[in-house]
Amino acid sequence: MTIKRKAFIAGVFEHPTRKADEQSLAQLHAESAAGALADAGLAFKDVDGYFCAGDAPGLGGLSMADYMGLKLRHVDTTETGGSSYVIHVGHAAEAIAAGKCDVALITLAGRPRAEGMATGTAPRNYGSAAPDVAFEFPYGPTVVNQYAMAAMRHMHEYGTTSAQLAWIKVAASRHAQHNPRALLREVVTVEDVVGSPIIADPLHRLDCCVITDGGGAIVVTRPEVARGLKRPPVAVVGAGEAVKHQMGGKIDLTYTGAVWSGPAAFAEAGVQPSDIKYVSIYDSFTITVLITLEDLGFCQKGQGGKFVSDGTLIAGVGRLPFNTDGGGLCNNHPANRGGLTKVVEAVRQLRGEAHPAVQVKNCDLALAHGTGGSLATRHGSATLIMERA
Amino acid sequence: MLRAQDRPIPAPPVNPETKPFWDAAVAGKLLVKRCTACGAAHHYPRARCPFCGSERTEWTEASGRGTVYSYSVFRRAPVPYAIAYVTLEEGVSMMTNLVDCDLDGIRIGQGVRVVFKPTDGGPPVPMFRVVV
Numbered sequence: 001m002t003i004k005r006k007a008f009i010a011g012v013f014e015h016p017t018r019k020a021d022e023q024s025l026a027q028l029h030a031e032s033a034a035g036a037l038a039d040a041g042l043a044f045k046d047v048d049g050y051f052c053a054g055d056a057p058g059l060g061g062l063s064m065a066d067y068m069g070l071k072l073r074h075v076d077t078t079e080t081g082g083s084s085y086v087i088h089v090g091h092a093a094e095a096i097a098a099g100k101c102d103v104a105l106i107t108l109a110g111r112p113r114a115e116g117m118a119t120g121t122a123p124r125n126y127g128s129a130a131p132d133v134a135f136e137f138p139y140g141p142t143v144v145n146q147y148a149m150a151a152m153r154h155m156h157e158y159g160t161t162s163a164q165l166a167w168i169k170v171a172a173s174r175h176a177q178h179n180p181r182a183l184l185r186e187v188v189t190v191e192d193v194v195g196s197p198i199i200a201d202p203l204h205r206l207d208c209c210v211i212t213d214g215g216g217a218i219v220v221t222r223p224e225v226a227r228g229l230k231r232p233p234v235a236v237v238g239a240g241e242a243v244k245h246q247m248g249g250k251i252d253l254t255y256t257g258a259v260w261s262g263p264a265a266f267a268e269a270g271v272q273p274s275d276i277k278y279v280s281i282y283d284s285f286t287i288t289v290l291i292t293l294e295d296l297g298f299c300q301k302g303q304g305g306k307f308v309s310d311g312t313l314i315a316g317v318g319r320l321p322f323n324t325d326g327g328g329l330c331n332n333h334p335a336n337r338g339g340l341t342k343v344v345e346a347v348r349q350l351r352g353e354a355h356p357a358v359q360v361k362n363c364d365l366a367l368a369h370g371t372g373g374s375l376a377t378r379h380g381s382a383t384l385i386m387e388r389a
Numbered sequence: 390m391l392r393a394q395d396r397p398i399p400a401p402p403v404n405p406e407t408k409p410f411w412d413a414a415v416a417g418k419l420l421v422k423r424c425t426a427c428g429a430a431h432h433y434p435r436a437r438c439p440f441c442g443s444e445r446t447e448w449t450e451a452s453g454r455g456t457v458y459s460y461s462v463f464r465r466a467p468v469p470y471a472i473a474y475v476t477l478e479e480g481v482s483m484m485t486n487l488v489d490c491d492l493d494g495i496r497i498g499q500g501v502r503v504v505f506k507p508t509d510g511g512p513p514v515p516m517f518r519v520v521v
Contacts, residue, residue, distance in 0.1 A: 121465055134401035134411075135433035138514045139486045140463065145472045148461035156459070156497045200461045248431035248439035249481030251474055253459055376474070377484075 011040025049101030080380025081372025090239030109215030110335020164305030176326025240264030257381030400511025
């Protein structure tokens with residue numbers, strides 16, 4: 001069984017806020033849901049499938065179904081960090097293809113800024129029952145220093161440089177200047193990035209994504225429902241997911257789970273990396289993008305630094321425009337989870353509704369990829385391929 | 390030159406599955422779990438082998454020697470420190486800190502040796518010093 005063209009993305013919404021002092025977490029989820037449903041031309045009463053992850057308050061799917069008054073026959077709270085929502089689109093397509101629901105709603109929201117959370121710089125502890133915590137937490141693993149270890153090893157094995165990584169931020173900033181809601185709209189240069197303070201060797205401040213409040217939502221439905229709605233329909237044509245971990249101590253930080261999720265999604269879609277017109281690549285850090293592009297097959301392993309240099313990722317300049325909303329590096333990383341907004345910008349591109357300055361011509365096939373957790377320890381990888389229907 | 394300073398280390402939570410590891414740490418020994426069914430060593434230690442699924446795992450004493458697989462000096466921290474993965478002679482890599490060294494002088498591939506550092510109210514944890 002395949003999900004190819006069996007489910008369409010009918011509505012998307014990126015919450016406009018970047019700091020939510022006046023809204024509750026449940027409220028942000030519901031505002032995002034309302035936005036995506038309005039985009040699709042549907043209502044809360046039409047939703048019969050609901051998807052959320054660890055950012056949802058209380059008992060997740062139960063609490064949010066209660067808050068929003070949803071009448072559900074399918075619920076899925078798969079939690080793979082920031083990649084969850086990319087996985088959710090694939091799972092929603094599976095549920096729709098199997099007849100388990102007709103209108104699937106996916107929501108994300110969070111308020112790390114309003115809550116003063118030390119997002120990337122405080123060691124995270126998921127509780128003493130986590131089997132890894134005794135063997136990791138004493139050593140001060142943070143989001144940034146773990147991704148930094150992946151970058152350090154990549155540099156060691158392949159000669160990747162900080163200047164090459166900087167091109168990824170440069171491309172994101174070139175796109176963000178056109179997005180009035182982007183947190184950071186200033187265009188930066190390679191020199192700006194490598195001249196910004198080191199946070200954790202070898203990552204600089206400008207190698208790191210923004211911290212924002214906000215959220216987003218996606219509505220997935222049956223093709224015949226989507227075709228009757230007001231928005232340009234976008235078909236889900238391939239999805240792949242994977243979990244990569246420490247492999248019992250046989251650690252290799254030079255690749256991600258995208259080496260598995262990517263081929264699965266390409267095979268289901270029946271397309272090649274060279275067919276893709278636009279990519280949304282999870283950009284928690286510049287290194288996340290570089291390794292992911294290699295793993296998805298857009299360039300050879302170890303050649304990512306060379307590939308991203310000289311503007312390959314810049315819309316209107318290079319051959320593989322990425323994150324044309326400014327991505328997590330410049331625009332928005334709501335709830336410290338960037339997977340949902342990756343899908344949203346890909347849908348904008350496929351609809352022809354991206355900002356004219358960054359809209360990819362004849363964008364009929366796009367890929368969104370999510371990475372959740374830590375490249376150094378445990379992460380989820382999710383690849384989604386979509387086409388203009 | 391950025392000399393590594395001692396920083397407060399949180400205590401590792403100990404449970405029945407991992408108590409022998411921490412008892413050995415108190416005695417200054419580094420243990421690695423090895424599977425007698427498939428022969429593979431693994432880390433962090435588990436009752437059940439993550440490679441073959443067997444429960445026939447046993448504690449073995451590691452040499453305490455290894456090499457730096459990767460590292461990052463966290464300069465943004467109040468007391469900068471080096472997180473690392475060290476690959477032990479037994480073939481497994483473990484998360485750790487590199488201590489008692491010039492943080493600016495750390496390199497991938499350097500030889501290291503285990504040293505146990507006290508924690509806040511718990512057993513000591515294995516960290517590594519660069520072998521000169």
